[in-house]
Amino acid sequence: xxxxxxxxxxxxxxxxxTCLTACKTDGDSGSGDNSGDNSTTSGATLRIGxxxxxxxxxxxxxxxxxxxxxxxxxxxxxxxGINGVTIEFRMEDDEAAEEKAVNAYNVLKDWxxxxxxxxxxxxxxxxxxxxxxxxNMFLLTPSSTAVECIAADxxxxxxxxxxxxxxxSADYIADQSLATKxxxxxxxxxxxxxxxxxxxxxxxGNKGLExxxxxxxxxxxxxxxSAQIQSIKDSGAELLFLPIYYSEASLIxxxxxxxxxxxxxFGCDGLDGILNMKNFDVSLAEGVMLLTPxxxxxxxxxxxxxxxxxxxxxxxxxxxxxxxxxYDAIYIIKAAAEKAGINADMSASDICNALKTAMTEITVDGxxxxxxxxxxxxxxxxxxxxVVINDGSYKAM
Amino acid sequence: MQKEKRQLKAATKSNIxxxxxxxxxxxxVSIICATNDKMYQFKGMxxxxxxxxxxxxxxxxxxxxxxxxxxxxxGFMCIGAYVGAFFSVLLKDNxxxxxxxxxxxxxxxxxxxxxxxxxxxxxxxxxxGDYLAIVTLAFGEIIKNIVNLLYVGVDGSGLHVSIKSASxxxxxxxxxxxxxxxxxxxxxxxxSNFTVGFVLLLITVxxxxxxxNSRTGRAVKSIRDNRIAAETVGISVTRYxxxxxxxxxxxxxxxxxxYSHNISSLNTSIFGYNTSILVLVYVVLGGIGSxxxxxxxxxxxxxxxxxxxxxxxxxMLIYAVVLILLMIVxxxxxxxxxxxxxxxxxxxxxxxxxxxGAKS
Numbered sequence: 213x214x215x216x217x218x219x220x221x222x223x224x225x226x227x228x229x230t231c232l233t234a235c236k237t238d239g240d241s242g243s244g245d246n247s248g249d250n251s252t253t254s255g256a257t258l259r260i261g262x263x264x265x266x267x268x269x270x271x272x273x274x275x276x277x278x279x280x281x282x283x284x285x286x287x288x289x290x291x292x293g294i295n296g297v298t299i300e301f302r303m304e305d306d307e308a309a310e311e312k313a314v315n316a317y318n319v320l321k322d323w324x325x326x327x328x329x330x331x332x333x334x335x336x337x338x339x340x341x342x343x344x345x346x347x348n349m350f351l352l353t354p355s356s357t358a359v360e361c362i363a364a365d366x367x368x369x370x371x372x373x374x375x376x377x378x379x380x381s382a383d384y385i386a387d388q389s390l391a392t393k394x395x396x397x398x399x400x401x402x403x404x405x406x407x408x409x410x411x412x413x414x415x416x417g418n419k420g421l422e423x424x425x426x427x428x429x430x431x432x433x434x435x436x437x438s439a440q441i442q443s444i445k446d447s448g449a450e451l452l453f454l455p456i457y458y459s460e461a462s463l464i465x466x467x468x469x470x471x472x473x474x475x476x477x478f479g480c481d482g483l484d485g486i487l488n489m490k491n492f493d494v495s496l497a498e499g500v501m502l503l504t505p506x507x508x509x510x511x512x513x514x515x516x517x518x519x520x521x522x523x524x525x526x527x528x529x530x531x532x533x534x535x536x537x538x539y540d541a542i543y544i545i546k547a548a549a550e551k552a553g554i555n556a557d558m559s560a561s562d563i564c565n566a567l568k569t570a571m572t573e574i575t576v577d578g579x580x581x582x583x584x585x586x587x588x589x590x591x592x593x594x595x596x597x598x599v600v601i602n603d604g605s606y607k608a609m
Numbered sequence: 610m611q612k613e614k615r616q617l618k619a620a621t622k623s624n625i626x627x628x629x630x631x632x633x634x635x636x637x638v639s640i641i642c643a644t645n646d647k648m649y650q651f652k653g654m655x656x657x658x659x660x661x662x663x664x665x666x667x668x669x670x671x672x673x674x675x676x677x678x679x680x681x682x683x684g685f686m687c688i689g690a691y692v693g694a695f696f697s698v699l700l701k702d703n704x705x706x707x708x709x710x711x712x713x714x715x716x717x718x719x720x721x722x723x724x725x726x727x728x729x730x731x732x733x734x735x736x737x738g739d740y741l742a743i744v745t746l747a748f749g750e751i752i753k754n755i756v757n758l759l760y761v762g763v764d765g766s767g768l769h770v771s772i773k774s775a776s777x778x779x780x781x782x783x784x785x786x787x788x789x790x791x792x793x794x795x796x797x798x799x800x801s802n803f804t805v806g807f808v809l810l811l812i813t814v815x816x817x818x819x820x821x822n823s824r825t826g827r828a829v830k831s832i833r834d835n836r837i838a839a840e841t842v843g844i845s846v847t848r849y850x851x852x853x854x855x856x857x858x859x860x861x862x863x864x865x866x867x868y869s870h871n872i873s874s875l876n877t878s879i880f881g882y883n884t885s886i887l888v889l890v891y892v893v894l895g896g897i898g899s900x901x902x903x904x905x906x907x908x909x910x911x912x913x914x915x916x917x918x919x920x921x922x923x924x925m926l927i928y929a930v931v932l933i934l935l936m937i938v939x940x941x942x943x944x945x946x947x948x949x950x951x952x953x954x955x956x957x958x959x960x961x962x963x964x965x966g967a968k969s
Contacts, residue, residue, distance in 0.1 A: 214825035267925055310874045311657060315915055323860065338795050338874035346799075360795045360874070401757040403792035403876065410774045430754060 213476035258299045258556050260285070260545065261320035262333030262538075265308040268458075272485050273534045277332045277354055278303040284542035287521070294549045297556045298409060301542070306331060310339035317343045325349070327567065329366070329541050332372075332534065334358035334403055339405065342365050350564040352545060352571075354537035357481075358403055362590035366564050368571055369590060370537045370580065371505065374404060377480045378411030380596040381453065381503055384478075388609075390501070391451035391476060395425035395444040397437065397464060399456050407496035408455035408480055424449050434460050441471045454479040465496040474502070477501065484533040484601040487604060494604040505580035506536035507599045507606035518579045520528050522574030540578035547574045623659060624818045627901045631814065652803075654915060656871045660864045661911050663813045665891040665903035667860035672889065673898030674821055676833030677734075678742040679751030682861050682883050685910040686720040687880035690864025691756055691788070693718035694797040694799070694869035698787050698950045699763060715809075715866045722862025725752075726855045734850040737836075749885055753877045761788040793876030794869070802872040809867060810904075813860045817900055820856065829853055840916050896937050906916030 262281060264274030285301040293299060302323060304316035313336035319405065320328065328344060330353030331337040337356035344351045345364035352368045353361060357377065362369050372380065385391060399405040416423055425447035428438035441464070444452060452468070452475045454461050461483050468475075479502040486496055508519050508531060518539055522531050545567075552570035554563055571586045578584060581594035599606040642652055643652040664682060671679045693714040721747045733744045760771040764784025771777040775786050788794055820826050829849045831839040840846055891910055895902030913931060917924035936945050 267922065304919075305924075309879060310872050310876070311868075311879065313652055314872055315650065318649035319915075319918055321649040322647055335792075335874055335876055335878065339872045342799075342873035358792060360792070363796075377790075401754065401791045401877070403790070406774070406791050410776060414772075414776060430757070432750065432754070 261325035262329040263316035266305040276530040276534035277538040280538035332546040337361040347559040374407030375411040380407040382415035395449035396453040400428040506533040631929035655803040663864040665907040681745035683884035684752040685858040685861035686865035689718035689865025690869035693866030710902035718866035719862040726858025729856040763785040
C-alpha cells in the first residue's frame with residue numbers, strides 16, 4: 213500500500229513534468245497548421261518532407277525551420293513552382309530525439325515524400341539520414357552540424373559543420389586580434405558543444421591563442437555557473453568563448469555580470485535566438501560577438517526581403533538563423549532541381565541521383581551566404597560571418 | 610490441496626492467454642506487413658514496440674513481483690545498448706555472419722547489464738523501502754554521465770580509452786573512434802527487425818512468467834508481501850532479490866541492444882530519467898504485477914503519440930490527458946469490478962465451471 217502511494221506521487225510528478233515540457237512550444241501553434249495535409253493530388257506535386265523539434269526544449273529551432281521553409285515554398289509556388297511543378301512541404305515533430313526522427317521519416321514516407329530537408333538537430337539527423345540513405349532519398353539539412361549527419365552521399369547541408377565552426381571561431385578571434393588569453397565554457401554532454409570546442413582548442417594552439425581556463429557543464433547542472441565564472445575571473449582571461457546554446461548562455465551572461473566578470477564574449481550559431489528569449493535582459497548581451505550566417509538587420513536585398521516577409525507572416529519570435537537556413541535550403545533545392553530537370557513523375561531515388569550531381573554544379577546566393585557551392589561530400593563552401601550585438605540587435609562586424 | 614491445484618491451473622491458463630495474445634498479434638502484424646507495401650510508420654514502430662514491451666515486462670519483475678521501486682531501468686538499457694553497439698561496430702568486418710554477430714552482441718549486452726544489476730544490487734537491495742528508488746535513480750544518471758564522457762577508439766595496437774576528447778586518444782593513422790563522447794556511437798549495423806524483437810519479447814515473457822510461478826517466484830512474492838515472515842521461515846531475502854534484479858537488468862540490457870541495432874545513431878539522451886519513468890508508467894498503468902498488462906500498456910502508450918501525429922501540436926497535451934485518465938480509471942473500484950466481469954480468464958473459467966455444473 214505504501215509503495216502504491218509513493219508510486220502514485222512519483223507518477224503525478226512525472227506526469228506534471230511531461231505536461232510542462234510538452235507544452236513548452238514557442239507559441240506559434242496557431243499559425244502552425246499550414247504545412248502538409250492539403251494534399252489531394254499525388255502525382256502532380258513535388259513533396260518535400262522535414263522533421264524537427266516542434267515541441268520541447270529546442271522548439272524555437274524546429275519552428276524556425278518549419279516557418280522558414282514554408283515561406284520559401286509559398287513564394288516558389290506563387291511564382292510558378294519548380295519547373296512548373298507545385299511543391300508541398302510537410303514538417304513532422306521529432307522532439308530532437310533519434311527514435312522519433314525515424315518515426316517521423318516513416319510518416320513522411322507514407323505521405324509519398326519525394327525529397328527531404330532532413331532534420332533540424334544533429335543526433336536526430338544521423339538516425340534520419342541513415343534511413344534516407346537506405347532508400348536513396350535526397351537530404352539537404354538546414355542546420356544539423358555534426359560531421360556524421362551527411363556521411364552518406366545523398367546528404368548535403370546548408371550550415372557549417374561543428375569542426376568548421378570551431379576552426380572558424382579560432383581563426384576569426386586570432387585574425388581580428390580580439391584577444392590572446394581565452395577562457396571557454398562548453399557543455400561536455402552535448403555533441404554540438406563538445407565538437408566545436410575540441411576543434412577550437414586545437415586550432416587555437418595553431419594560431420597562438422592561449423586557453424587559460426577550460427570549463428564545462430552538463431545538461432544536469434546547467435543552472436549554476438558560479439564556480440566556472442569564478443575560476444575564469446581568476447585566470448585573467450580577456451575573452452570568453454561560449455560554444456553552447458542560447459538558454460544556458462543567457463544564464464552565464466547574467467551570472468557573469470553579477471560576479472563582476474567583465475570580458476568580451478564570443479559564441480557560435482547556438483547563441484542565435486538569445487535576443488528573442490522571454491524575460492531575457494538584452495542589455496546583458498550587449499557586445500556579444502557570434503558567428504552566425506544570418507543577421508536580421510543586414511541591408512543586402514535578400515536578407516531585407518526575407519526579414520520583411522517572415523516578420524509579416526510569423527512574427528519575430530522564431531526569426532533566427534534556423535529559419536534563414538531553411539529558407540535557403542528550399543531555394544537551393546529549387547536551384548538544383550531546375551539544373552537537374554526534376555519533374556514530379558520521377559521516383560524519389562531518381563530525383564536523388566539527379567540532385568546529387570546537380571548540387572555540386574550550382575552556385576547559390578542566399579540569405580545565409582553568397583556564392584555558396586557544394587563539394588560531393590555535402591559540405592557547403594561559404595564565408596563565415598560574425599555579428600556583434602549592439603542595442604539589442606545584430607550588427608555585422 | 611484441491612484449491613491450490615485449481616489456483617495453479619488458473620495461473621497456467623492466464624499464461625496461455627498471454628502467449629496466445631502475443632502470437633496472434635504477431636501473426637496479424639506479419640500478414641499486414643506482407644500484404645502492404647507502404648505503411649512505413651506502422652512497420653517502423655514494430656521494433657520499438659517490442660523494445661518497450663521487453664522493458665516493461667522486465668521492470669514489472671522488480672516493481673510488481675519484488676515490490677521494490679526501481680527508477681533506473683533506462684540505465685541498464687543504456688549499458689546493453691552501448692556494449693552491444695560497441696561490439697557490433699568493432700567487429701563489423703571481422704564477423705561476416707550478421708545473425709551470429711547480433712546474437713553475440715545481444716548476449717554480451719544482456720550479460721553486462723546483468724552484471725551491473727548484480728553489482729548495484731549487492732549494496733542496494735539490502736536497503737529497504739524508498740532507498741532503492743533513490744539509489745537506482747542516481748545509478749541511471751551516473752551511467753548516463755559516465756558514458757557521455759567516454760571516448761573509445763581502436764587502431765592496430767588495440768583499444769584506446771579517454772575521458773577528455775577524441776584527440777586525447779592518440780590513435781594511429783588507421784585508427785577509428787568508435788565511442789565519441791556525447792555524440793555516442795554512430796553506424797551500428799541495422800540488425801534488429803520485428804521477428805527478432807518478437808522472439809526476444811517471447812523469451813522475456815517466458816522467463817518472466819516461469820519465474821513468477823516457480824519456487825523462486827513464490828519466495829520473492831513472500832518477501833514482497835511480508836518480509837519479516839519470509840525471513841522467519843528461512844528465505845534469504847537478499848539472495849532472492851538479487852536474482853530478480855539481475856534477471857530484470859539482463860532483459861533491459863537485451864532491450865538496449867535491440868534499440869541500438871534499430872537506429873544507427875546512439876547517444877545517451879534517450880536513457881535519462883524520463884525513459885525510466887515512462888517504462889514505470891507502462892508497468893503501473895498495465896497493472897502492477899501483470900505481465901500481460903505491461904505489454905498492452907507499453908503498446909498503447911507508445912503508439913498513442915505516434916498515432917496522434919495528425920493533431921500536430923495538441924498531441925502531447927492529449928497524451929498527458931490520456932495518462933491522467935488511465936490513472937484515475939485504473940484506480941476506480943467500479944471499473945475494476947467491470948473489468949473482472951469482462952475478463953477473458955474469468956469467462957473461460959465460468960464456462961468451464963458451468964459445463965462442470967451441467968455435467969454433474
